[in-house]
Amino acid sequence: MSEGDSTGAQRFVGKAAVVTGAASGLGLDVARRLVREGVRAIALIDRDAAALARLAAEIGPAARAIPADVSDEAAMAAAFSRLADWNGIDVLITAAGILGPITDVASCAPADWDRVFAINVRGTYLALHHAVPRMVGRNAAIVCFSSTAGLAAAPTLGPYSASKGAIVMMTKSLAVHLATQGVRVNCVCPGSIETPMLEQNLAGGPDPAGRAAMYRARHPMNRFGRAEEVTEAVLFLASPQASYMTGVALPVDGGRLA
Template sequence: MRGLSGLNALVTGGASGIGLATAWLLAACDADVAVLDLDPSAVPEPLRGYRADVSDDDMVRTAVDAAASDLSGLDIVVNNAGIGAVGTVEDGDEGQWHRVFDVNVMGVVRTTRAALPHLRASAHAAVVNVCSIAATAGLPQRALYSASKGALQSLTLAMAADHVREGIRVNCVNPGTVDTPWVGRLLDQAADPAAERAALNARQPLGRLVSADEVAAAIVYLASPAAASVTGAALAVDGGMQGLRLRPAGQ
């Protein structure tokens, strides 16, 4: 995947977690990379940081246009920015439901439509949306988050159909539980963080959380010319959570 020389990439939520791992890998594969984030101050070189809140259309358009200008175009957009939510349909007020959809779904809409004029000028245009295992598997205490990620997977398919004849590929990755700062904060809030981490590890057939670098590798593959015939796909990076049904250990 070192064939990204001459390609320009934009990653939202790229200052930490999956986004930062993806931005680093894109840069290691010789792409020029711009990062959009609420706080891009800590984004290290050679990555270029731009401040943007994906729930603010004006900020997104300004940041995307600035990045495209500085990079002399855009070939790859990785829609990674997102927020989580815990609880059933009884939990969280309507404001929280609107907020999560505004970031997790509309944030992808805002960023992609701002980037489309630049992507149409590329010979290797690709959009990769960071979805979740929550889009395809029923997880407890994740009603709002799951609903937003289910919408994002459907949106990915619709976008792929809309733009395939423009030469723009659109795919998504569906990570399992990833060892990110957000998951770490959730674990810290648990009554027994060590027991909660052990439970998260145990529900994944591989017996451990997915790493941000593993998700980044899948994203970069889908974004690269190596995946030129892949569009409208959802690539699971979930340790087997979605497809495998194992007997309890020892049986």
């Protein structure tokens, strides 16, 4: 068996990939798995420069660590200009995101609203804006990170839920536009997955243990998901096995939306 996943898959041999949010949680797991499945080059974009440097050292010469704030247009233009020597991009994963404040939509402070939309929506848009021209005609694939909160109401995560809903429609709109241009565009909608972001969410109320039990119980499987369970779905959507899938918002949620 090769060094791919447990099935030995090597679906990305020779491919060039870009992953935003690669320094932590789901983006980190996806980046590692793309490397195990053979990518020739991988650009790691995140605002956490120290964690990116550690990951790049772990991966070796295939990795290019590019510290950048995804909401900053100049920084994103500069980040993609560092890939000028690549002949194109085959895979784009947009995982950078923040949870923002625990609040309903109407009570959200304007500055918090703008920050969540700047990172989650504008940050995703800027990655698409700079990557897509270099993906056209390559049998390329994009997987964006939405959330179950982008498909069903998360009333106490109002700005987050609204921003993730926007990502679903950005995905569908771009997927249809690019449908005959050799770029598939899909998104995943994870439920509650064990990452630093979930820990932050659970710690955000007066009773973290009670909040954890409540969140767990919202998922029919009565457990949180693991990063690798989301990665499986992301890599499937990015792989040739999903060649007839575009514009999909795929829940990975232990039955939550069922």
